[in-house]
Amino acid sequence: MTAIEFQVTFDAHDPGRQALFWAEALGYRLQPPPGDFTSWDDALDAWGVPPEARNSRSAIVPEEGESGPRVFFQQVPEEKSVKNRVHLDLRVAPGLSGDDRAAAHEEAAERLVAAGATVVRRVPPSQEMGDGSFIVMADPEGNEFCLD
Numbered sequence: 592m593t594a595i596e597f598q599v600t601f602d603a604h605d606p607g608r609q610a611l612f613w614a615e616a617l618g619y620r621l622q623p624p625p626g627d628f629t630s631w632d633d634a635l636d637a638w639g640v641p642p643e644a645r646n647s648r649s650a651i652v653p654e655e656g657e658s659g660p661r662v663f664f665q666q667v668p669e670e671k672s673v674k675n676r677v678h679l680d681l682r683v684a685p686g687l688s689g690d691d692r693a694a695a696h697e698e699a700a701e702r703l704v705a706a707g708a709t710v711v712r713r714v715p716p717s718q719e720m721g722d723g724s725f726i727v728m729a730d731p732e733g734n735e736f737c738l739d
Contacts, residue, residue, distance in 0.1 A: 598650075598661040599679075602671075603732055606664035608707070610649035612731050613662055615706045616681060622650040622661070671733045680725075680739040696726050696738045703738075707731035 603609040614620055628634040635645055647666040653659040684695035700710055711727040726738040 598663050600663045600665060602667040603664045606649040606666050607646045608731060609664045610651050612707050614651045616703055619651040620654055622652045675735045679736045681736060683738050693724060699738050700726050703728060711735065
């Protein structure tokens, strides 16, 4: 079977802010405007999108030459009400263990807190998980993700 292209979609109150946060978190960039448009404002002007509707969606894509799914943010009116059933694990410490793993987690957590995330809890290594420590975080709108 041929692999299916997919994107990850987040419901959001502020798609622009969420896009900026997740671009920082994932090492992505805002999706550039299409075609010959030099900015999104030019594109939205040409399409007749009123200013009050311009933050209804946003998207981020991998940096040029990198691969990964497009991440799309769509504005919704309702609040997040329960724990996510699906979440992203950001692999910030692949191949590391012990103090090096913990340091990579803390460095990433500091960077993401500065970008608007919050630390929910730190999960230390355990006998059941071996060296599998991780940090549970929430993005600016409360969506949980892990630093793994």
